[in-house]
Amino acid sequence: MLIGGAIVLLVVVLAAAAPLIAPQNPYVGRTLDRLLSPTWMEGSDPKFILGTDALGRDVLSRLIFGARVSITVAVLAVLGASTIGVALGLLAGFYGKWVDWLISTAVNIMLSFPFVLLALAVIAVIGPGKWVMSALPWLDGALIAVLAITGWPVYTRVLRAQTLSLREREFIQAARVVGARDLRLILGHIFPNVVNLLVVIMSLQVAQMIILESFLSFLGLGVQPPIPSWGSMLGDGRLYMFDKWWMATIPGLAIFVTTLAINLVGDGLRDLLDPYSRTNI
Numbered sequence: 001m002l003i004g005g006a007i008v009l010l011v012v013v014l015a016a017a018a019p020l021i022a023p024q025n026p027y028v029g030r031t032l033d034r035l036l037s038p039t040w041m042e043g044s045d046p047k048f049i050l051g052t053d054a055l056g057r058d059v060l061s062r063l064i065f066g067a068r069v070s071i072t073v074a075v076l077a078v079l080g081a082s083t084i085g086v087a088l089g090l091l092a093g094f095y096g097k098w099v100d101w102l103i104s105t106a107v108n109i110m111l112s113f114p115f116v117l118l119a120l121a122v123i124a125v126i127g128p129g130k131w132v133m134s135a136l137p138w139l140d141g142a143l144i145a146v147l148a149i150t151g152w153p154v155y156t157r158v159l160r161a162q163t164l165s166l167r168e169r170e171f172i173q174a175a176r177v178v179g180a181r182d183l184r185l186i187l188g189h190i191f192p193n194v195v196n197l198l199v200v201i202m203s204l205q206v207a208q209m210i211i212l213e214s215f216l217s218f219l220g221l222g223v224q225p226p227i228p229s230w231g232s233m234l235g236d237g238r239l240y241m242f243d244k245w246w247m248a249t250i251p252g253l254a255i256f257v258t259t260l261a262i263n264l265v266g267d268g269l270r271d272l273l274d275p276y277s278r279t280n281i
Contacts, residue, residue, distance in 0.1 A: 085155025
């Protein structure tokens, strides 16, 4: 967990301080500098540690700026998905009956809907790059919406099951006897008992969102050029896989290492917050 946390912290710092840390302008390149090799290979330039892409742009700088896209989009998507999923899961588990049936049906429909088809439909309606703030051009609202819409069912299923169990516990029945209203029971008694589980799910889903964002950017449905993204860098590098392998390998390794580190943190949080995983000596 400590190693994973250190890697995640490093990526977050790089993303937050990208304009200060990046050695070159990630948007500007020169034709004379195109397809330069990393410094440990022949045909390199010391100015470009990880080489350059097909437009002569510094790969290292684009990698650092691309971390902003992956981290911010993933975190905002998880926050959106968890907000929707937790609310529906608590309602389904607490009230049951037709409320549970409607929400469970919606979950089943969402889980059976192909992710790529849903992404294409939403982005086709909204348009790629349409929901972008000028101050934060790497935050594509359409991309975040797609990820949030496809991510909420897991929260609903887990929270529904936990709520169904908790609503029959003695402390909930005692609160009913003294006149506690439904909203107080849900927010004051049930929700605090599922926060630990929620934190673990959110931490693990951040890694999943990074992969999905990279996948959509690889297809050209994510953040639009010239904004650097790990997925779009991977897509650009696939054209040069056989002779300029580093162009796809480097962003691919960034995605792999970051998601692995986040998963390690999530596993550590699960062991830390789950009382049943602890052994008393």
